[in-house]
Amino acid sequence: MKAFTQHTGLVAPLDRANVDTDQIIPKQFLKSIKRTGFGPNLFDEWRYLDVGQPGQDCSARPLNTGFVLNLPRYQGASVLLARENFGCGSSREHAPWALDEYGFRTVIAPSFADIFFNNSFKNGLLPIILPEAEVDELFRQCESTEGYRLTVDLAAQTVTRPDGKALSFEIDPFRKHCLLNGLDDIGLTLRDADAIRVFEEKHRQASPWLFGAIK
Amino acid sequence: MAGKTLYDKLWDMHEVKRRDDGSSLIYIDRQILHEVTSPQAFEGLRLAGRKPWRVDANIATPDHNVPTTQDRQSGVAAIADETSRIQVQTLDENCDEFGIVEFKMNDPRQGIVHVVGPEQGATLPGMTVVCGDSHTSTHGAFGALAHGIGTSEVEHVLATQCLVAKKMKNMQVRVEGELPLGVSAKDIVLAVIGRIGTAGGTGHALEFAGSAIRGLSMEGRMTLCNMAIEAGARVGMVAVDEKTIDYVKGRPYAPQGADWDKAVAQWRELVSDADAGFDTVVELKAEEIRPQVTWGTSPEMVLPVDERVPDPASESDPVKRDSIVRALKYMGLAANQPIGEIKVDRVFIGSCTNSRIEDLRAAAEVAKGRKVAASVKQALVVPGSGLVKEQAEKEGLDRIFIEAGFEWREPGCSMCLAMNPDRLESGEHCASTSNRNFEGRQGAGGRTHLVSPAMAAAAAVAGRFVDVRQLLQA
Numbered sequence: 001m002k003a004f005t006q007h008t009g010l011v012a013p014l015d016r017a018n019v020d021t022d023q024i025i026p027k028q029f030l031k032s033i034k035r036t037g038f039g040p041n042l043f044d045e046w047r048y049l050d051v052g053q054p055g056q057d058c059s060a061r062p063l064n065t066g067f068v069l070n071l072p073r074y075q076g077a078s079v080l081l082a083r084e085n086f087g088c089g090s091s092r093e094h095a096p097w098a099l100d101e102y103g104f105r106t107v108i109a110p111s112f113a114d115i116f117f118n119n120s121f122k123n124g125l126l127p128i129i130l131p132e133a134e135v136d137e138l139f140r141q142c143e144s145t146e147g148y149r150l151t152v153d154l155a156a157q158t159v160t161r162p163d164g165k166a167l168s169f170e171i172d173p174f175r176k177h178c179l180l181n182g183l184d185d186i187g188l189t190l191r192d193a194d195a196i197r198v199f200e201e202k203h204r205q206a207s208p209w210l211f212g213a214i215k
Numbered sequence: 216m217a218g219k220t221l222y223d224k225l226w227d228m229h230e231v232k233r234r235d236d237g238s239s240l241i242y243i244d245r246q247i248l249h250e251v252t253s254p255q256a257f258e259g260l261r262l263a264g265r266k267p268w269r270v271d272a273n274i275a276t277p278d279h280n281v282p283t284t285q286d287r288q289s290g291v292a293a294i295a296d297e298t299s300r301i302q303v304q305t306l307d308e309n310c311d312e313f314g315i316v317e318f319k320m321n322d323p324r325q326g327i328v329h330v331v332g333p334e335q336g337a338t339l340p341g342m343t344v345v346c347g348d349s350h351t352s353t354h355g356a357f358g359a360l361a362h363g364i365g366t367s368e369v370e371h372v373l374a375t376q377c378l379v380a381k382k383m384k385n386m387q388v389r390v391e392g393e394l395p396l397g398v399s400a401k402d403i404v405l406a407v408i409g410r411i412g413t414a415g416g417t418g419h420a421l422e423f424a425g426s427a428i429r430g431l432s433m434e435g436r437m438t439l440c441n442m443a444i445e446a447g448a449r450v451g452m453v454a455v456d457e458k459t460i461d462y463v464k465g466r467p468y469a470p471q472g473a474d475w476d477k478a479v480a481q482w483r484e485l486v487s488d489a490d491a492g493f494d495t496v497v498e499l500k501a502e503e504i505r506p507q508v509t510w511g512t513s514p515e516m517v518l519p520v521d522e523r524v525p526d527p528a529s530e531s532d533p534v535k536r537d538s539i540v541r542a543l544k545y546m547g548l549a550a551n552q553p554i555g556e557i558k559v560d561r562v563f564i565g566s567c568t569n570s571r572i573e574d575l576r577a578a579a580e581v582a583k584g585r586k587v588a589a590s591v592k593q594a595l596v597v598p599g600s601g602l603v604k605e606q607a608e609k610e611g612l613d614r615i616f617i618e619a620g621f622e623w624r625e626p627g628c629s630m631c632l633a634m635n636p637d638r639l640e641s642g643e644h645c646a647s648t649s650n651r652n653f654e655g656r657q658g659a660g661g662r663t664h665l666v667s668p669a670m671a672a673a674a675a676v677a678g679r680f681v682d683v684r685q686l687l688q689a
Contacts (some may be wrong), residue, residue: 089653
C-alpha cells in the first residue's frame with residue numbers, strides 16, 4: 001500500500017450531503033476485473049453529459065462544465081472537501097480506487113459511511129473527520145479563495161489552512177501506523193498466524209459444525 | 216455487571232486477539248463470494264503467492280451481472296455483454312482454481328448471495344459472515360454477526376480467515392405491537408430509516424427487537440436486517456428464537472444428528488440479556504406504521520403513501536433544503552405533490568431485500584385476478600434464487616404473475632442495480648422492492664421509489680402509487 005505522511009494540495013469543494021458510492025463510481029464500471037482504470041469515471045454521471053460505458057475514451061466525451069471538478073480553478077485538486085455521510089451505500093472498493101486514481105490523496109468531511117471509510121485506509125487514501133463548523137469554514141474559505149490549498153500532516157494529525165491555523169483530527173492508532181508506513185495488512189495479520197491457529201482449534205472444539213461443511 | 220447484548224456475545228465468541236492499539240483480530244466463519252468484488256482479491260492472492268486459509272469457509276455464486284432472461288440457459292459464453300461475461304467467467308475460473316464451492320449460473324441453487332446463504336444453511340446462527348457486498352447485514356437475521364467488506368478485506372479474509380476490526384457501539388431498534396394489514400417488514404425498516412436517517416446507525420451494530428419483530432417470519436427479518444446498512448449500520452441483527460431454529464433445520468449445510476442438538480443449545484443463548492445496555496435505543500409503535508414510499512434520492516427520503524412530497528421552503532437547515540431541491544428536480548416531482556399521484560413506468564419485484572418466497576406470495580396476493588395497468592411499460596418479477604423460483608412455480612405464483620401481465624424471470628440482482636440488461640430509461644419512475652433509490656442506481660436518469668412487494672404489485676395494477684390496504688380490503 002502507498003504510504004501517506006504529509007500532503008499539501010489544491011482543494012475541491014463538493015457541496016452536497018450523502019454522496020453515495022453509486023455517484024462516486026457508477027455500476028457499469030464495476031464490471032472490470034482490474035484495480036485500475038477507474039479515475040476517468042469518477043463521479044461519471046455528474047462529470048459528463050452522456051452516459052459512460054466501460055472501456056470508452058473519456059477525453060472525447062461532452063463535459064458537464066458546471067460540475068465542480070470541471071471548473072478550471074479546481075484542475076489538479078488532490079484534497080476533496082465534502083459534506084456529511086460521504087461514501088454511503090455499497091461496499092465497492094472501486095470508490096476509493098477511483099478517487100485515488102483521479103488524484104485525490106485525502107477527503108475531508110464531517111462524517112463518512114463506515115465501509116467507505118474502512119476501504120479508503122486500505123488504499124492510501126486518508127479520510128479526515130473534522131467538526132461540522134470547521135468544515136463549513138473550509139467550504140467558505142475554499143469557495144472565496146482561488147488556488148486554496150491545505151496541508152495535511154498525518155503524524156501530527158493536523159490540517160493546516162493557508163492562514164496558518166491548524167485543525168487537529170482523530171485517527172485510530174493502528175490505521176495511522178499502517179498508513180504512515182504503507183504497511184500490508186495481510187502481512188501484519190499473518191504475523192499472528194499462530195494465535196489464529198490456536199483460536200481456530202478452540203473454536204472447532206466448541207462449534208464443530210462450522211468446519212468442513214462446505215465441500 | 217450489566218449483561219451482554221447479542222452483538223457483545225458474537226464479538227466475544229470470535230475475538231482471536233486484542234492488539235495493543237485497541238484493534239482486534241476477529242475470526243470469520245463464512246465468506247460468500249460473487250463476481251463483482253472478488254476478482255481483484257483472487258488476483259492479489261496469486262500475486263503474493265498466498266493460498267486461502269480455509270477453503271471450506273467460502274461459498275460462491277454469480278448474481279450481480281447474470282442475465283435474467285431464458286437465453287441464459289445456453290451458458291456463460293452466451294452472456295451478450297462482454298465485460299459481464301468475463302467477470303462471471305473469472306469467478307468460475309477462480310473458484311475452480313482454488314477449490315471453492317460455487318453454484319454456477321445455471322445451477323438451480325444459484326441466486327443472490329444473500330438469498331442463497333440462508334437458503335442453503337451456509338449462514339447459521341452464531342456465525343461471523345462477510346461478503347464483498349454491503350447488504351451482507353441480511354444474514355444478521357439469524358443471530359449472526361454479518362457485514363459487508365471491500366475487496367481488500369475479501370482478500371484479507373481469504374488469506375487469514377480474520378479481519379482487523381474495532382468493536383462498534385450497540386444500538387437497539389424496538390418495534391412493539393402488531394403490524395396492521397398490508398404493512399410489512401419493508402415498511403418497518405423504511406420507517407426506521409425515515410426516523411433516524413441514512414447515517415443514524417453509523418458506527419453501530421443494530422439489533423431489531425420487540426414483539427413486532429418477533430412476529431416477523433425469517434424472510435421478514437432478512438428484509439429488515441438487509442436494509443440496516445441504509446440506516447448507516449453495517450451490522451443488523453435479530454435474536455435467535457424458535458423461528459430461526461425451525462428455518463435452519465434440514466437445510467443442506469445445517470448441522471445434523473448430535474451436532475444439531477449441540478448447536479441448538481448454543482444458539483438459544485444468542486439473545487441480548489435482559490439487563491444489557493445499549494448506547495442508543497429507538498422505539499417505534501407497529502400500529503402507527505403505514506405503507507411507505509420513497510420520494511427522493513436517498514432511502515431516508517421516505518413517507519407513508521397517503522402523504523405529500525415535502526416542500527423545501529419549510530426546511531430550515533440549508534444543506535438539507537438543498538438536498539430536497541436537488542432530489543425533487545432529479546425525481547421530476549413538485550413540492551407538496553401527493554404521493555398517490557406519482558405514476559409508475561416500470562415495476563421491479565426482486566433484489567436481496569425482497570425476492571424470497573414470502574415476498575413473492577405477498578405480491579401475488581395483490582396481483583391475483585388483476586392486470587398490470589396499460590400505462591406500465593414493464594413489470595418484472597425476479598426470484599432471489601433458482602430454488603425460490605421452483606417453490607413459487609410449485610405454488611402457481613408464476614401463473615398468477617404471468618396472467619396479470621408481469622414477466623417471470625431467472626434469478627439474479629437484476630434491476631436493483633442494473634449491471635445486467637434490466638434497467639430504467641432516463642426519466643422513468645419505478646416502483647421497486649430493492650434497497651437504494653440513489654441517482655442512476657437502476658439506470659442513468661432513472662427514478663426509483665422503494666416500496667414493499669405488496670405495494671409494488673399494487674402500483675403495477677394501478678399505474679401509480681396506491682395504498683395497498685385498500686386493495687386488500689376490497
